[in-house]
Amino acid sequence: MGTKTAIIKFPGTTCEVDVYKALLEASVDAEIVKFKDFDPDKYKAVVLPGGFSFGDYLRAGSIAASTETMKKVKQMADEGKVVIGICNGFQILVESGLLEGALLPNLNLRFISKWVYLKVGRKDTVLTKGLEKDIIKMPIAHAEGRYYHTDPERAKRLAVLYYTSQDGTVDEKYNPNGSLFNIASVANEEGNVIGMMPHPERASFKLTSPDGATDGLLLFRGLRKW
Numbered sequence: 001m002g003t004k005t006a007i008i009k010f011p012g013t014t015c016e017v018d019v020y021k022a023l024l025e026a027s028v029d030a031e032i033v034k035f036k037d038f039d040p041d042k043y044k045a046v047v048l049p050g051g052f053s054f055g056d057y058l059r060a061g062s063i064a065a066s067t068e069t070m071k072k073v074k075q076m077a078d079e080g081k082v083v084i085g086i087c088n089g090f091q092i093l094v095e096s097g098l099l100e101g102a103l104l105p106n107l108n109l110r111f112i113s114k115w116v117y118l119k120v121g122r123k124d125t126v127l128t129k130g131l132e133k134d135i136i137k138m139p140i141a142h143a144e145g146r147y148y149h150t151d152p153e154r155a156k157r158l159a160v161l162y163y164t165s166q167d168g169t170v171d172e173k174y175n176p177n178g179s180l181f182n183i184a185s186v187a188n189e190e191g192n193v194i195g196m197m198p199h200p201e202r203a204s205f206k207l208t209s210p211d212g213a214t215d216g217l218l219l220f221r222g223l224r225k226w
């Protein structure tokens with residue numbers, strides 16, 4: 001089995017270079033791979049970065065979800081390897097059934113781009129295990145990020161990050177898109193498959209964060225430790 005992390009690029013993926021640089025900063029050995037060239041045996045982990053795969057046609061993530069590539073990613077997940085979806089990557093993971101729930105259009109039907117505070121609900125996942133902070137800060141940038149699950153109890157069980165105030169109050173006031181229970185991220189039970197709407201790669205460098213926040217890097221270091 002390979003030791004590298006694959007960053008998979010579909011047509012329309014836009015965040016692969018940012019993710020690559022952030023993983024490098026977190027000392028994770030990674031490379032960008034075009035979706036058709038992806039060979040699962042070469043990797044121990046996969047990141048599906050953000051963007052607009054296949055132009056977000058039908059629903060964001062739905063066309064990428066039906067590719068042969070995602071069958072291979074599912075096989076990796078079943079073997080216990082790591083699968084991480086960021087923003088459009090999260091949309092692909094729910095569309096392909098690797099994660100439960102759905103990502104609906106934002107309640108205000110607009111693309112929302114802003115920095116948010118996030119409360120960490122689960123510390124048994126690849127990205128949050130051993131995380132020293134309980135509240136982290138990162139930007140969101142999406143039009144279809146309203147998390148929904150038909151079973152509210154399951155949603156609570158699987159939730160990893162919640163939109164919150166700076167001091168950790170989870171309230172509708174701090175819900176940017178209408179997500180169920182303010183959920184910004186969910187993982188599977190095992191914690192090896194995780195999706196999140198916020199962009200950790202955009203909060204990994206002091207130079208490009210408004211107040212020097214590098215909480216995204218803490219999450220990527222989780223992958224390194226795992």
Ligand SMILES: NC(=O)CC[C@H](N)C(=O)O
Pocket residue numbers: 049050051052053056060086087088089111141142143144145
């Ligand atoms: N930043 C992104 O990954 C964009 C997500 C997605 N295509 C949306 O607009 O909902």
